[in-house]
Amino acid sequence: MIITCPACDTRYTLADSAVGPQGRKVRCAQCGHMWWQSPQDEAAFPPDAVTEFHPVPPPSKAPAAKKSAPGKPPADPGARRRALVGWGSFVAVLLAIGAAGYFGRATVVRLWPPAALFYETVGLPVEPPGTGLQLQNVRSEQKAEDGKTALLVEGQILNVSEAARTVPALRVTALGADRQPLRNWTVEPVPPQILPGEIATFRDVQTDAAGVLEVMITFDGGR
Template sequence: MIITCPACDTRYTLADSAVGPQGRKVRCAQCGHMWWQSPQDEAAFPPDAVTEFHPVPPPPGKTSSSKKTAPAKAPADLRARRRALVGWGSFLAVLLVIGAAGYLGRATVVRLWPPAALFYETVGLPVEPPGSGLQLQNVRSEQKTEDGKAALLVEGQIVNVSETMRTVPALRVTALGADRQPLRNWTVEPVPPQILPGEIATFRDVQADAAGVLEVMITFDGGR
């Protein structure tokens, strides 16, 4: 017959006559637990004796039920699918970031690559031109002498004529000479960079070596 320790589940094999008709007290050699084993057949030992049994050796390649087994590893194809899902998740996250940047910064995209404006209009996301909702006022330019050299002073204001807060783009100043030929150009940063409806931003810039400048042209650059 085969009996099992109720404390550690270690199994033992013993002769059918080892337990008497009244049952007998037995002790587990693995954990030392003692219990009363009920009979299955007639016993050949007196009922007051205590018998200690030793565990049955497990078959080759198997361990006793009292020992912990190592957790099974996931199949290789399942691990590969998990890696693929993680990779696709990362790829989609990158696409979302790129899409958000293209949506929120579409004005900058169009400034760097003008043909993109047609794409945005096609998908229903028209791009406002630089300086939309803003208006230049009180603009003036003046030639002055600094350290014996001709210098060019450019100053003016930008007013928000829209009903929403606007970001003020940089201004591009182009110096023109005879026959309105461009001589040079540069950018000027107005302050503050954002204005509410009705508010005014100002700009002022002095450029040295302005010889030959007869006129200036100021436009919104959209570099912000």
């Protein structure tokens, strides 16, 4: 079935079983709007949609296998073994892809935000980057270096949760007049993982920062 966000008209394709006969509450990964989705809602199928059915021709009969001529050498005994190895490799690749989608779902959602709705539907919600972490003692300073204006950005990240946390990269956006973005870049804090109550630090210097009046720092989640 196809569901459409009533706020931003973004469409998603879901299996009927994901909504269930009684309906359920869903959230738009694009704009964050939440609504109750019923399987009887007209929005499940847009009024201008046309579904066409095409007949499938019956499978043609395979020609009868010819009998092996007398004296023909038997089939290669290693062919079956190679086929089993090939199928095993195929299954291993599928399992690896599934594991990457499960453990790396934060990266998947960062690259393709609509995937958040799928993960939430199957009971695997994705925490926003920086969950359980808190920026503190952040400061920025402009100074002259070799005749150019350099921008220094530094601060700390505190783990305020009760579990070990991976520290995501930080995205720094330089703002100019009227808070217009001039450029952005990422900074890697150290260490990359901290225990409850521990602190990671970051420090970065950008040269040629003329025109920068303000900086905005957010968790990027690109690890």
